[in-house]
Amino acid sequence: MVATSGSVLLALNENSTPINLHKSRFKGAIAPLREPSQVDVIIAELKSLSSPDTTDLPTYYADGEFAILVEAEIGERGREGGDLFSLTVASTKWIEAKVLSAGGLLPRAFLIVSSFDYRQVWDTLERYCRRCTGESWDIVARQLSRVMLWEFEDYRER
16 A cells, blocks of 8 residues: 655555655656664775885885874765875884984874784775765764874865
């Protein structure tokens, strides 16, 4: 059974439970309206890693005292493209040297490792991305920007 109420279509399913329906723009088909609790959850997905400090990040290796800028393209799971997030991958020895010379650090957007291993960096960032979810990309990107610098972090529309 289907009934209309203004622009809302109501139907009963096989269990006589009411279902909200609306007319689709596509060939008059009827599609269910989503309840607020059924909003799609967006999950962050790591798409790629690169660095302006090396031409081939996957083969880059460093140990000892080092710091390298890494840029991560991160977007919505299952969709093309993403935004850029950056962080510095630094060794514990680099951190120690900076603390000894400066007396302290206030690091943000740092991944601290004992040696640079591309797979380890990828896996660490991928795990963090999977934990960043929300009802909009803006919510997800703000979660990501807690530990990385987001290219649109201070963007303001005019």
